[in-house]
Amino acid sequence: MSKVLIIDGGGRGNAIAHAFSKSDKVEQVFVTPGNAGVYEYGGKQIPLQEGSKKERISEIIEKTEDLGIDLAVPGPEGWISAGIVDEFRSKSDIPIVGPTQNAAFLETSKCDTKDYLDSIGVPVPEYENFDDPEEAKEWAEIFYEENPGKDLVPKADGIAAGKGAFVCGSLENAISAIDKISSEDFNEEYDDAGRRIEIEERLHGEEVSFFAITDGETIKPFGTAKDYKRRFSDQEHSFIDKYFDGINPNTGGMGAYSPEETGEELTDKIMSEIARPTVENLEENYQGILHFVLMAVEENGERQPYVLEINVRDGDPEAQARLPRLKSDLYEIYKSVVREELSQTDIDWSSKYCVSVCAVSGRPWEDGKPVDGYAGYPGNYYSKQPIFLRGEKRKRVGKEGIGKHVNGFVYHNGTDLHQGYLRSRGGRVLTFTNLADTLEEARQRTYSDIEGDDGGVFFSYMDYRKDIGK
Ligand code: AMP
Numbered sequence: 001m002s003k004v005l006i007i008d009g010g011g012r013g014n015a016i017a018h019a020f021s022k023s024d025k026v027e028q029v030f031v032t033p034g035n036a037g038v039y040e041y042g043g044k045q046i047p048l049q050e051g052s053k054k055e056r057i058s059e060i061i062e063k064t065e066d067l068g069i070d071l072a073v074p075g076p077e078g079w080i081s082a083g084i085v086d087e088f089r090s091k092s093d094i095p096i097v098g099p100t101q102n103a104a105f106l107e108t109s110k111c112d113t114k115d116y117l118d119s120i121g122v123p124v125p126e127y128e129n130f131d132d133p134e135e136a137k138e139w140a141e142i143f144y145e146e147n148p149g150k151d152l153v154p155k156a157d158g159i160a161a162g163k164g165a166f167v168c169g170s171l172e173n174a175i176s177a178i179d180k181i182s183s184e185d186f187n188e189e190y191d192d193a194g195r196r197i198e199i200e201e202r203l204h205g206e207e208v209s210f211f212a213i214t215d216g217e218t219i220k221p222f223g224t225a226k227d228y229k230r231r232f233s234d235q236e237h238s239f240i241d242k243y244f245d246g247i248n249p250n251t252g253g254m255g256a257y258s259p260e261e262t263g264e265e266l267t268d269k270i271m272s273e274i275a276r277p278t279v280e281n282l283e284e285n286y287q288g289i290l291h292f293v294l295m296a297v298e299e300n301g302e303r304q305p306y307v308l309e310i311n312v313r314d315g316d317p318e319a320q321a322r323l324p325r326l327k328s329d330l331y332e333i334y335k336s337v338v339r340e341e342l343s344q345t346d347i348d349w350s351s352k353y354c355v356s357v358c359a360v361s362g363r364p365w366e367d368g369k370p371v372d373g374y375a376g377y378p379g380n381y382y383s384k385q386p387i388f389l390r391g392e393k394r395k396r397v398g399k400e401g402i403g404k405h406v407n408g409f410v411y412h413n414g415t416d417l418h419q420g421y422l423r424s425r426g427g428r429v430l431t432f433t434n435l436a437d438t439l440e441e442a443r444q445r446t447y448s449d450i451e452g453d454d455g456g457v458f459f460s461y462m463d464y465r466k467d468i469g470k
Pocket residue numbers: 125153155162164165166167200201202203204207229250293295308309
């Protein structure tokens with residue numbers, strides 16, 4: 001029997017750990033730094049010391065040895081780009097599944113990734129890279145002059161917690177996005193992510209999150225999802241204008257459903273025109289997950305996929321919406337990646353639908369008025385709010401977890417236990433998830449887990465999108 005360590009502090013880590021815990025080859029799942037979500041599926045949380053990522057990687061390697069771990073899986077890109085896979089490989093015999101630091105550029109630099117994809121013939125939107133925001137603004141002005149009816153999406157080159165891309169509807173929006181990305185505030189908050197700017201044409205079509213998994217030799221599809229990245233639904237315009245300069249802000253993801261049907265033809269096209277060439281042309285041997293954010297655009301009666309973004313890891317909340325549908329054993333799949341035997345491993349999915357909705361820390365109100373200085377996630381928000389069950393059962397939830405009180409699964413994005421009770425700790429707090437035969441049924445079950453008088457869950461200032469899967 002095996003012991004697995006997931007290195008992740010959020011909802012995706014919960015979903016990956018939950019999937020591993022279902023394997024009859026896995027004795028115990030550990031999550032580091034984890035959160036109070038481990039109690040939902042019998043995991044163990046391994047806290048980490050404060051310190052730089054490099055120092056914490058050494059601490060993680062030490063702990064894996066003490067705990068007798070035999071497979072490690074990093075969740076977020078931060079660990080991967082800090083070189084956790086390289087460090088494990090050079091300092092430990094414990095296998096880790098993920099790409100190396102060099103391959104992480106696919107996520108950490110939008111400018112270099114678009115150049116790479118373009119150079120190997122993978123379809124991307126028309127784009128330009130800039131070091132100078134003034135030049136970027138001049139280029140945007142000319143673009144809008146020469147292309148009436150078209151729009152732009154300015155993006156910070158680096159990682160900005162999913163908040164570095166601005167889908168614009170006008171030149172004014174584009175200029176204000178470039179100003180924001182190049183501002184000192186933004187660059188202080190996101191580690192100079194906006195010192196370079198990638199600007200691309202806004203495409204219109206069906207967006208899909210397409211996942212692939214590879215052992216370096218074989219690459220296989222690994223499920224699809226539709227992520228709701230924007231903070232608000234399109235109905236909430238007055239709020240967007242008032243607090244977010246007219247641009248509906250992107251977030252890490254407000255919810256997702258799976259599958260997003262791509263059909264055989266589009267799937268084959270994505271694999272042959274995008275996924276395979278991306279892996280095969282890299283200098284590095286890539287192992288692990290590739291998460292492609294694609295736009296399928298109608299061209300001459302066919303759906304043509306373009307790459308908007310690549311992530312070098314699973315998605316949050318896409319993992320929460322995809323992995324409950326996985327029928328195959330996740331441990332076997334990851335082990336076959338390590339052994340470079342993915343070609344011999346089948347990956348089967350349930351035909352059921354899954355809907356995941358993220359409950360976030362919203363804008364606080366007092367005496368009928370919004371409290372000044374708080375925009376709510378993805379802006380600043382209140383934290384440390386106790387989590388309650390609604391209705392007659394109105395009471396605080398402790399170590400027994402929330403899943404026990406609702407229909408579906410509850411993955412924790414940001415929670416901790418305080419004096420024995422759960423409370424919020426972060427912008428995204430909980431991901432409510434349900435499986436059902438139809439999308440609509442999964443949707444209803446998930447919303448009733450949040451809103452239901454008997455079984456619903458809340459914390460002060462909780463907010464969530466009401467249109468996931470609609
Ligand atoms: P990114 O951070 O590059 O994934 O962008 C975040 C989100 O912005 C994507 O999930 C899309 O919803 C949207 N987006 C990014 N690029 C484009 C584009 N070229 N056209 C339309 N929407 C886009």
